[in-house]
Every structure is written in structure tokens, then in C-alpha cells.
Amino acid sequence: GRVVCNKVRYTKQWYQRRVRGDGALLHAEEKFGWLDTPNGYIHLTHQSDKVIVFERGGLCFAFNFHWESYVGYQTAVPHPGMYKVILDSDQGEFGGHSRVEPSARYFSYPEHDKVYIKTYLPSRTCLVFALSSEKRQS
Numbered sequence: 001g002r003v004v005c006n007k008v009r010y011t012k013q014w015y016q017r018r019v020r021g022d023g024a025l026l027h028a029e030e031k032f033g034w035l036d037t038p039n040g041y042i043h044l045t046h047q048s049d050k051v052i053v054f055e056r057g058g059l060c061f062a063f064n065f066h067w068e069s070y071v072g073y074q075t076a077v078p079h080p081g082m083y084k085v086i087l088d089s090d091q092g093e094f095g096g097h098s099r100v101e102p103s104a105r106y107f108s109y110p111e112h113d114k115v116y117i118k119t120y121l122p123s124r125t126c127l128v129f130a131l132s133s134e135k136r137q138s
Contacts, residue, residue, distance in 0.1 A: 024094070028087045032130065034059055043076035043114075051121065059086070060129040064121040069099070072118045079131055080108045080115045087128035096125065105132060 029035055034057030043060075044053040050066035055078045062075050077083060083106040090096030099122040106117035106129065121127065 024087060028128065032057055032059055032086070041078075058131065060117075061126065062119060062121055062129070063126045064123060067123050069123045070119075070121040073121045074111075074116050075119045075121075075129075076114050077108055077117050077129065077131075078115075080110065082107050082132045083117050083129040084132045085127050086130045088125070089127075090122045090125040097122070100125075100127065 034040075037057035040054050040056030040061075042052070042054045044051060046052075049070065050064065051070070051073070052061075052063045052065075053075050054061050055076075058078055060075065060077045060083070062073075064070065085100060085102065085104065088096070088100050088102070090099050091102075092098040100120060106119060108115045108117050110116075117129070119127065119129075
């Protein structure tokens with residue numbers, strides 16, 4: 001009785017969180033339209049870190065499949081400027097741990113022939129970054 005009830009409740013919550021995550025992904029696609037853009041560009045596939053970073057439609061997608069989180073991870077971005085997270089699979093509403101501050105801004109810097117931001121990549125998450133139109137505060 002009781003164990004089955006908890007299992008059903010847990011399963012229902014799990015699916016509800018996945019539906020919210022799918023909805024957020026679809027909403028971001030409607031706003032930014034990356035699926036209608038030409039093929040993306042893969043910036044990084046790091047086997048031992050288990051990280052993939054690619055751009056598509058002016059957005060930067062960073063996937064961390066490792067059980068370790070990374071602080072200050074050098075993440076390539078398409079253009080110089082200030083970036084913000086537009087989608088975070090680690091948000092509590094999606095069943096995550098809310099380890100990324102939603103109001104955080106990431107400032108790019110050049111290195112060699114590319115532009116990067118330093119990011120926090122929590123374990124087993126995906127972050128999507130977009131160039132912010134906000135003005136930098138002094």
C-alpha cells in the first residue's frame with residue numbers, strides 16, 4: 001500500500017518535471033528559433049570531462065554529462081559580449097538542484113582566435129547561453 005503510493009507519487013512528479021522542461025525548451029525555441037538556422041558549430045567535445053559545447057542560431061549550448069561539476073569552465077561563445085542563461089536543466093522546477101544563479105551574467109574574453117566565457121557547469125546538466133542586450137553596469 002504505502003510504498004506503492006509513494007512510488008506512484010514520485011513517478012508522477014518526475015513526469016511533471018520533464019513536461020515542464022520540455023515546455024521551457026519549446027518556449028526557448030519559439031523565442032530564439034535555433035532549429036530554423038543552418039547547422040551548428042561544435043566548439044568542444046571533451047571525452048574525459050564528458051562535456052560538449054556547440055553553437056546554433058547564435059546560442060551556446062553546454063552539456064556536462066559527467067558526475068563532477070566544473071567551476072570556471074572555459075566555454076566558447078559565438079560573439080563577444082555579455083551572456084545570460086536562457087535555459088538551465090538544473091532548475092528546481094525541472095527536478096534539478098538550482099545550482100546556477102539565474103541572474104548571473106557572463107562576460108566574454110578573447111583568447112587566440114576565439115571568444116570565451118567562464119561558466120559553472122553543474123554535473124549532468126545542460127545550460128543554454130544567449131547574448132544579453134542588457135547594458136553592463138559599472
